[in-house]
Amino acid sequence: MRLKALEVFVELGEAESFRQLARAHGVKASAISRQIEALEYHFRTELFDRNAEGITLTESGRLLLGYARTILANVREARAATDELRGLERGNVTIYAAGAPAAGILARVVADLHIQYPGLLFHIETASASNVFDAVESGKADLGLTMFSPETSKVEIRLSSYVEHKIIVAPGHPLAGEERVSLRQLASVPLVLAGASHGSRMRLNQMAREAHVLLEPVFESSSVEVHKELALRKVAALVLPVMCCQREIETGQLIALPFEERDAMITTVDLCCARGRRLSFAARKLSAAIGHALEGA
Structure with missing residues (x-):
């Protein structure tokens, strides 16, 4: 065999x-x-x-x-x-990541790490939080990077960093002049949100129920790029961590608005691995680099 x-x-x-x-x-x-x-x-x-x-x-x-x-x-x-x-600084590392962390952190981290360690090979898959954990648990992935992590005894959270979701809109959007945005204001404009089973959507729906607000998105998509494109075209507001739109915000193409304090949406970005499994040189280097990026996020 x-x-x-x-x-x-x-x-x-x-x-x-x-x-x-x-x-x-x-x-x-x-x-x-x-x-x-x-x-x-x-x-x-x-x-x-x-x-x-x-x-x-x-x-x-x-x-x-x-x-x-x-x-x-x-x-x-x-x-x-x-x-x-x-003593060879080489190897392969497979990481499964949810769309938001992949767009906001991972691409930048692996680009920098490749320059430092050209002998490393990276395999990156985007997946839902539950699929990220399944891949880590089964051995398909060395590392997982996600938000809204499910609880399991077979996967270890190596590190976590708090991240705040904000309302992202283009200049000129009806909400663009607000200092803070309430859930009720958010419900009054066209929205693009992740599907109903996505962790961020479930958290947002829970917040809306508690505030007695109905959020009905005009667009649903699991793609961060689709979210950003719809915001750039000024047809929808979206709810994402700032790190997912950092470049567009820095160039003035998009604006990040905080929720009202009572409506704040805060979660963690979690880096995980299989409990008890020894990490390779490549996985350890990627893990450390992600840790540094999360500290600066």
């Missing part, structure tokens, strides 16, 4: 499509199929149910998927440890 076959199996278990995975790797679907057949021969069991509608993991496949993720995470850790023992 080869590690490559396990890697293919994990990817296929998530994609559940031979063709989709083959296109991603630039190979024929038959090449992916042969890797899976070799694993099924090795473990003497079928790992996928195949039918006209596609493929799904069997019970044995779901069981192996958890073990395979752990094995691959341990192999990456071992490679990183041997590189470190040889």
